Each structure stands twice: as C-alpha cells, then as structure tokens.
Amino acid sequence: MTKSPTMSYSILQRVLHWAMALLxxxxxxxxxxxxxxxRISKRGGELAASDAFSANIHAYVGISILALAVLRLILRKxxxxxxEQAEEPAIxxxxxxxxxxxxxxxFFIMPLSGIARYYFDVDTAGELHAExxxxxxxxxxxxHIAGALAQRFYFRTDSLKRMTSGV
Known part of the structure; x- marks a missing residue:
C-alpha cells in the first residue's frame, strides 16, 4: 500500500519543530x-548548588532535544x-x-556528546560539543533560516507556511 503524499506537516510535527527550536x-x-x-569539575573544586542546578537544566534540555529528535524521525517515517518544491532549482x-x-x-551528536562529557566524564566529547x-x-x-527566507521571498514557495500555519 502506497501512502499518499502529505501537503503539509502535521500539527504535532510543527509543534515538535518549534519546541526543539526553542530548546x-x-x-x-x-x-x-x-x-x-x-571549569570546576576539571579543577576538582566544589560546585555551588546554583551552578549544579544550571548545569542540570542544560543537561536535561539536551536530553529532551534528543528525545524529541527521535520522535520527529518516527513521525517523519x-x-x-x-x-519538495518543484518551483525551486535543483541546487x-x-x-x-x-x-x-x-x-x-x-540533533543527535550534540546531546550525545554532552551526555558523554557530563555523565561519563569524556573530556574530548565535551570539547567537541562546546567548541x-x-x-x-x-x-x-x-x-536553515536563510533557506526558509529564500524559499518564502525569493522562490515564493509555501515551504515556510507549511511549517508555521500548516497551509
């Protein structure tokens, strides 16, 4: 059974796109x-509670991005x-x-390298992640943003609308 092509992204796909963008x-x-x-962990110093909280937020947001990326791939499938927009040149x-x-x-490399540094103390992964x-x-x-704007204003396609209003 062949699935008919969709003309727009689903509401859930759009919500996930923008939620991931914000995160x-x-x-x-x-x-x-x-x-x-x-810095503190490399020097073996004592971490303040506020620093630990901020670091944990960063880690949890990264893990959330990874989970949402998996969900997005499942939804794409x-x-x-x-x-694709046929009106745009092949290039x-x-x-x-x-x-x-x-x-x-x-979406996968960033969280996984961050996890490797934060939870498993892999310095090289942390350096790659941050630098x-x-x-x-x-x-x-x-x-990506320049391409979306070019699609909207130069090529005059509805690609941007498909990810915003779903038109």
Whole structure:
C-alpha cells in the first residue's frame, strides 16, 4: 500500500519543530551553568548548588532535544513530509536536503556528546560539543533560516507556511 503524499506537516510535527527550536536556542544561548560546572569539575573544586542546578537544566534540555529528535524521525517515517518544491532549482532543493540531514545529525551528536562529557566524564566529547559542534550547529541554523527566507521571498514557495500555519 502506497501512502499518499502529505501537503503539509502535521500539527504535532510543527509543534515538535518549534519546541526543539526553542530548546536548542535556550541551550546555545544559556551555557553559563554548564561551563561553570565544566571549569570546576576539571579543577576538582566544589560546585555551588546554583551552578549544579544550571548545569542540570542544560543537561536535561539536551536530553529532551534528543528525545524529541527521535520522535520527529518516527513521525517523519509514519506521517511523511510534504514533497519538495518543484518551483525551486535543483541546487536549492539539494541544499535544503543536505542542510536538513546535517541538522538531524546534529540533533543527535550534540546531546550525545554532552551526555558523554557530563555523565561519563569524556573530556574530548565535551570539547567537541562546546567548541566544534556548537559552531557547526549555529552555522546550520543560519543556513536553515536563510533557506526558509529564500524559499518564502525569493522562490515564493509555501515551504515556510507549511511549517508555521500548516497551509
């Protein structure tokens, strides 16, 4: 049985997209607690309760992002996604596909590397997480947003509406 293509993302897919966006921005912007924990843990010092709380929030948000990413992949498989925009040039469609694949990869790499550092004391994972992967994720977010804006205002497709209003 062949599933008919969906013309828009489901409400749950859209909610998960925007919830993850908020959680990702939260963890990218508010890193003081986890950075303080990292500095103190490397020196073997005593961690203040407020620093431990902030570090735990960062960790729990990261774990939530990982769980939501798994759910998003399941929903993509079960509910499908809208077809590519035929009005866009092939290179733009390829760029969108590559960017989305790399974003999904980062949805797993970032939390898993953070978990490796925070819970299993793997310093290399923490360094990659905070220095390399973070920069890559910011770059991918910038490309993703620029692509969405290009789809809306340059190519004049409804891609952005499919992830906002569901039209």
């Amino acid at each position: 990702i921005f939260f963890n990218l912007l508010f890193t003081d607690g986890i950075e303080q924990w990292n 079960v509910q499908g996604v809208p077809p 733009a469609r390829l760029a969108a596909k590559v960017t989305h694949a790399l974003l999904y990869l980062m 390399v992967f973070k920069v890559i994720l910011w770059a991918l977010i910038a490309v």
